Amino acid sequence: MNQPISRKQHGFTDYSYIPLALALPKLAGFEDEKTAVTLTRVLAGNILTSSLFTRAEWGAFKKLPFKTHLLLDIGVGVLAASAPWLFGFADNKAARNSFLLLGAFGLAAGTLSRPEEMPDEV
Numbered sequence: 311m312n313q314p315i316s317r318k319q320h321g322f323t324d325y326s327y328i329p330l331a332l333a334l335p336k337l338a339g340f341e342d343e344k345t346a347v348t349l350t351r352v353l354a355g356n357i358l359t360s361s362l363f364t365r366a367e368w369g370a371f372k373k374l375p376f377k378t379h380l381l382l383d384i385g386v387g388v389l390a391a392s393a394p395w396l397f398g399f400a401d402n403k404a405a406r407n408s409f410l411l412l413g414a415f416g417l418a419a420g421t422l423s424r425p426e427e428m429p430d431e432v
Contacts, residue, residue, distance in 0.1 A: 315423040317376055321368030323419040324361040324383075328354045331412055340405035345397050349390075353412060356386055365428050377425045387416025 315323065331354040334340075335347045364379040365372040391413025394400035 311421075313422055313424045315419070317366050317424065317426050317428065318368070320376075320380075320419060320423040321361065321366060323415075323423075324357055325368070327357050327412075327415055327419070328361075330415070331357070334408045334412070335405075338404040338408045340399075340402055340408065343399050343402050343405045346393075346399050346402065346405040346409065349393055349397065349409070350412075353386060353390055356382075357416075367428065372428075376427050380420045380423055380425055383416050383420035383423075387413045387418075387420055389413075390416055 331350045334350055335343070340346055360374060360379055360382050361368065362370045363372075363374045364376060365374060366376055366379070389396075390409050393409045393413075394402075394406040399405045
């Protein structure tokens with residue numbers, strides 16, 4: 311499979327996901343769906359935490375292998391895409407579609423990124 315996203319580019323996807331997830335309740339109009347709003351914060355926090363700890367150019371603490379980070383992104387994508395049904399807000403079209411978008415975003419970032427570990431720093 312052709313994986314066009316480099317490790318450096320992947321950092322951009324992660325740090326773009328965070329404000330997108332946080333802004334979606336207002337942008338998409340589901341601020342009244344408290345469970346969905348809370349989950350956008352949880353997802354954004356998860357991505358922020360894993361990004362800060364990933365061994366990559368954009369990681370602050372460089373502890374988590376990049377391949378593990380990619381698996382977490384895929385897991386977050388699956389959780390986000392299934393959240394409307396798991397957490398009972400699938401009838402809210404705006405929230406449901408927003409979480410499908412977040413899920414697709416996470417799955418794409420996780421599967422389309424080349425799993426190249428950053429060389430050890432000298």
